[in-house]
Amino acid sequence: MGYDDLYPPQRLATAQRAAAEAGLDALLISPGSDLRYLTGYHAHAQERLTLLVLPAQGEPTLIVPTLERPAAEASPASRTGVRIVDYPDGTDPYPLVARALAGPVRTVGLGNRMWAEQVLALRAALPDATQRLAGDVLRALRLRKSPAEVAALREAGAAIDAVHARMAEWLRPGRTEAEVAADIAGAIREVGHARADFAIVAAGPHAASPHHDSSDRPIGVGEPVVVDIGGTMPSGYCSDSTRCYVLGTPPPEFVDHYRVLHEAQRAAVAAVRPGVTAEAVDAVAREVITEAGYGAAFLHRTGHGIGLDGHEDPYLVAGNALPLEPGMAFSIEPGIYLAGRHGARIEDIVVCTPDGVERLNTTSRELVQL
Ligand code: ZN
Ligand code: ZN
Numbered sequence: 001m002g003y004d005d006l007y008p009p010q011r012l013a014t015a016q017r018a019a020a021e022a023g024l025d026a027l028l029i030s031p032g033s034d035l036r037y038l039t040g041y042h043a044h045a046q047e048r049l050t051l052l053v054l055p056a057q058g059e060p061t062l063i064v065p066t067l068e069r070p071a072a073e074a075s076p077a078s079r080t081g082v083r084i085v086d087y088p089d090g091t092d093p094y095p096l097v098a099r100a101l102a103g104p105v106r107t108v109g110l111g112n113r114m115w116a117e118q119v120l121a122l123r124a125a126l127p128d129a130t131q132r133l134a135g136d137v138l139r140a141l142r143l144r145k146s147p148a149e150v151a152a153l154r155e156a157g158a159a160i161d162a163v164h165a166r167m168a169e170w171l172r173p174g175r176t177e178a179e180v181a182a183d184i185a186g187a188i189r190e191v192g193h194a195r196a197d198f199a200i201v202a203a204g205p206h207a208a209s210p211h212h213d214s215s216d217r218p219i220g221v222g223e224p225v226v227v228d229i230g231g232t233m234p235s236g237y238c239s240d241s242t243r244c245y246v247l248g249t250p251p252p253e254f255v256d257h258y259r260v261l262h263e264a265q266r267a268a269v270a271a272v273r274p275g276v277t278a279e280a281v282d283a284v285a286r287e288v289i290t291e292a293g294y295g296a297a298f299l300h301r302t303g304h305g306i307g308l309d310g311h312e313d314p315y316l317v318a319g320n321a322l323p324l325e326p327g328m329a330f331s332i333e334p335g336i337y338l339a340g341r342h343g344a345r346i347e348d349i350v351v352c353t354p355d356g357v358e359r360l361n362t363t364s365r366e367l368v369q370l
Contacts, residue, residue: 005148006235007040009080011141012060018137020056025105027054027134028097028122030114033308034138036236040076043068049093049118052082053100061085061100063093094125101126109134139313144327149307150351152237153329157349157360159191160239163229164363168370173221173247177201181214184229193231197238197310200228207343210300210335221248224258224342224367230310238310240331241361242347245368257294257336258344258367264288264334265346265365268302272332272350272357278320285334294336303331306349324352329360 015038019027029035029052031043039062043050048065050072064072066086073084085100087093105126110119112135123131145153163184170183181199188196202212204223212226219225223246230240244258268285282302289298301317306329314322314330333347348361 003040003076004079005146006152007036007076008146009076011038012054012080012082014141015054015138016056016060018141019054019109019134022109022137024107024109024132024134024137025056025129026101027109027111027137028052028114029054029111029134030118032111032113033236033312034111034113034134034142037138037142037308039080039082041072042075042236043072045115048089049121051093051097051118053097055101055105058102059083061096063087063096063100065089065093094121097122097125105129107132109137111135142307143305143313144325145307145329145351146327149237150327150329152233152235153239153306153349153351154360155235156193156231156233156237156239157241157362159193159233160188160229160231160241161361161363162191163187164227164241164243167227167243167245167368171201171219171225171227171245171247171370174218176216176218177203177206177214178216180219184227188229188231192233193239194234196229196231198228198230200226200242202226202228202343204342205340208337208339208341209343210337210345219247222250223247224250224254224344226343226345228345228347232310236308238306238308240306240310240347240349241363242333242345243363243365243368244344244346245370247370249369250367251342254342254344255367257338257342260289260292260294261334261336261344261346262365265332265348268332268334269348269350269357269359272324272352274325274352274354275323278314278316278322278324278330279318281324281332282316282318282320285332289334289336294338297336297338298334299337300335303333303347305330326352326354328352 335345
């Protein structure tokens with residue numbers, strides 16, 4: 001799989017057309033997933049301005065600090081036809097933005113996660129332009145993954161599955177959550193991720209908090225452990241998978257919760273197909289858990305989209321009537337959280353296909369006894 005498949009050079013032209021249709025005269029995109037999506041350039045966010053200036057009509061320009069010019073030229077961005085303009089340290093880069101636009105603009109779309117200091121500097125540099133969110137345009141493009149993007153997510157899913165498969169190496173009574181999490185983070189890189197993004201190891205009562213940060217508490221025998229892990233592959237695409245483990249024999253009531261959760265996750269995955277809405281999939285998971293009497297213990301939405309960001313559209317949540325389409329990739333991760341006792345979550349990344357769904361995580365979803 002080549003970079004041209006993953007980051008096709010024609011994406012800039014597609015985004016230009018989408019911007020024009022949305023009534024935006026230009027998109028202004030700083031480092032982050034939008035810049036990488038559009039150009040393949042993986043620039044790190046810093047105080048020096050790096051900015052893709054993408055007019056709805058006309059030539060795109062990538063403004064970079066002079067010291068970053070070689071990196072920009074070596075990146076896939078150089079194959080998109082974008083003009084690279086650099087500025088030396090100590091000079092003001094913002095006048096370059098107006099110059100790159102080569103004419104007055106009324107409305108610009110700014111990258112949704114641009115730093116506030118850049119937003120305000122761009123307002124001063126383009127005083128006649130109304131600022132909007134570029135995400136209004138880019139969301140629709142990024143939402144449906146290309147076959148190359150799905151392949152990159154499949155590769156990420158297989159990599160994180162390989163880490164879950166090794167859990168018995170690390171998860172032992174008496175070791176702390178933090179010790180286990182550190183081992184997992186190392187393994188996430190060993191299996192091919194460029195970076196470990198998170199390793200949640202939540203044992204016993206800690207598992208009742210969905211985003212518990214691994215602590216120095218030793219893991220006890222009989223305690224269910226929620227392990228939610230993910231990273232970013234060299235391709236830029238992310239992994240995210242949760243499994244539950246128990247050292248020894250779990251409490252009987254947990255076994256009952258887990259059976260309900262397992263069924264909720266299975267039913268929600270089975271509900272995924274084109275035309276079904278994002279909120280309908282959430283409702284399927286919620287109904288199973290609510291009917292079993294644990295509705296109030298399912299504290300969060302059923303899932304989030306995934307791609308170049310670990311969390312992105314579409315969100316599987318009540319109120320999101322977006323119909324699913326082939327190529328949309330997201331997590332299905334219902335949970336049951338009982339404060340002071342324990343918690344459980346099962347999470348797979350899935351992709352909507354023309355006739356249903358493909359799971360990108362395939363390790364056993366049974367409670368794993370170690
Ligand atoms: Zn997730
Ligand atoms: Zn997760």
